[in-house]
Amino acid sequence: MMSSTLRTLMAGYQITYFIFISSLLVHTHSADNIYSAEMPQTVTALTGSCVQIPCTFNISNFEDKRKTAKSIYGIWLKNKSQFADEDSFIAFNSSKNIIRGFSDVQMTGNLSESNCTTVFYNIMMNHSDSYYFRLEMEPNVFRATFNPSTDVSRKTVRINVRDSPQPPELKPNDLKVMEETTVNLICSAEAPCPKQPPTISWSNIPESAHITTQLQEKPDKNQSVFSYMTFKASYKDHRRNISCTATYPRNTPVASTVETIVMLRVLFPPKGTCVIITPSVGTNVTLTCKSRASPSNDLNYTWYKHGEEKPIAWGMKINLTKTQNQIGSYHCIAQNKYGKQSSEEAQCAVKGQSGLSHLVIYGCTGGLLAFVLLSAVFFYYMRTKASRQAHVIGSDQAEDKNRDTTAIYTNNATAISKNDEKKETDELHYGEIDFSKLQTGHKTREHSNNGPETEYSELQVTERKKQINSAQKMDELYAQVQKK
Known part of the structure; x- marks a missing residue:
């Protein structure tokens, strides 16, 4: 009874030991063949161009395997990951320089440095598919296809081909x-x-x-x-x-x-704030506050009149009508949450109908008075100018007349002396001449004791030209008196 129990226990220990050893060997073998690859899950290619698949891999004890292996090859499978499957499509095999379905394929990465980057040239629409990378280290050192269907740490890549690129x-x-x-x-x-x-x-x-x-x-x-x-x-x-x-x-x-x-x-806060008046003058005027700001949906407008501290209105526009009878300067302030800005003052002339009529009447009357005054000044200036010119001309002509008159009266004096030889005892009288009377039109007479009475005609001055003749005649009369 005891011996059978011992035999059973011994058999159990042996089985447990065998399982332990077996599991240890399996674990060691798995740890020795851990591998993974890093590559993008998707790359987008453009027809007529090339596409690069960046690829790196990691294999346990890779340095030891690389030293043992005589050659390393890279293979790209299309659509299926089973390398030995008859239906598998080998797009590229670096060991035999096999290229199928592409004009050119180049493995730009160095497999000895765990770099499997590959460039596919002249991409066409039928190249859209999933591609699997396979690594072979010969002779019989390491062979594996990086297939994500068996291990999530092992990845593959899908090439999507487009006729037009993605926008930037x-x-x-x-x-x-x-x-x-x-x-x-x-x-x-x-x-x-x-x-x-x-x-x-x-x-x-x-x-x-x-x-x-x-x-x-x-x-x-x-x-x-x-x-x-x-x-x-x-x-x-x-x-x-x-x-x-x-x-x-x-x-x-x-x-x-x-x-x-x-x-x-x-x-930004309000910029370029200004007031626009439409029309500029009239009985009904609209004032608009213009400003640029961002955001503009929360822009507020406040109106002020010159001389008043409190605002008179709010809003983008205000209307002034003839019933308000308002004249003055107005400005607005535009404000949003980032700041505010005030406009320049704008002069607004808004009057009622009667006020406007008074303004027209006053304006016409003032214009008429100004015209009359300017006309009077003009005529006074022209008259003064003409008088000065007449005086200058008269003076010149008087000098010439004096010379001629002197000669004439000299001859007359000689003739008179011959005729009056018998009257040597007669006394010579000089007449008195009033030049002011000559200018105002009175008569002037000259009397002599024994001689005939000399009467001079009246001089009437009515125009500027007669003034010149009057001056000349006065000079002649004076010359006659001197001779007598």
Whole structure:
């Protein structure tokens, strides 16, 4: 009884020991063959261009295996991961330089450095599929296909082929900034074919913009072209549509061009506040307060009249009619949550109908009086000017007449002396001449004791021309008296 029990216990220990040893061996074998690969789950290719699949792998004790192996090969399988399956499609096999379904395939990565990056050229639409990477280290050191269906740590990649590229990505896509702040805008375009990367251009950008562009690798190992633009936001750039354009070269007659647009929204207080009067003068006038601000939906307007401290109205527009009978200067203040601004004062002439009539009457009367006054001044000036000219002319003519008259009266005096030789005892009298009477039209007479009476005609001055003749005659009379 005891012996049978011992035999049973011994048998149990043996089985347990065997299971332990077996599990240890299995675990050691599995640990010796742990492997994984890192590659993007999806890459997007453009027809007529190439596509690069970034790929790295990790194998336990790889350095020891690499030293043991005489050669390392990389294989890409399409659609299925079973290498030995008759239906499996080998797109590329570096061991035999097999290329199927592609014009060219190049493994740019160094397999000895755990890099399996591969470039597929001249991509066509039928190349869209899942691709599996397989590594073989010969002779019989390591052979495995990195298949995600058996282990989540092992990955594969899917190539999606498109006729047109994806539009570039703009960040931030909601570009709302404060005035005078520095803005950093990033435009990125995928570069599935690094040997033919897209070119990025900007349009409708602010004047202060500074741009730098470079090719970079993203966290998923794919590459993209990044263009960075920096500028200072101005209120003048509000609602500016900034566009980023990516141009993809490919083996087709026409390159592919795609763009992305983002609207720049700048937040700023009111700018350019002013008052617009329509019409400028009249019986019904509308005053409008104009201002530019962002945001504009919460813009408030307050109206003031010159000389009054309290506001007279609120709102964008105010109406002044003839019943109000208001004349004065008005200004408005525009305000949003970022600040406020006051307009310049605007002179508004608004009168009722009667007041307007009085203004017209007063204006006409004043204009008539001004016309009469100017006319009087003009005639006075012309008369004075003519009088001065007449005086100058009269003086010149008087000098000439004096010379002629002297000669004439000299001859007359000689004749008179011959006729009056018998009257030597007669006394000579000089007549008295009143020049003021000559100018006013009175008669002047000259008497002699024995001689005949000399009478001079009356001089009547009615015009400026007669004044000149009067002056000449006075000179002649004076000369006759002197001779007598």
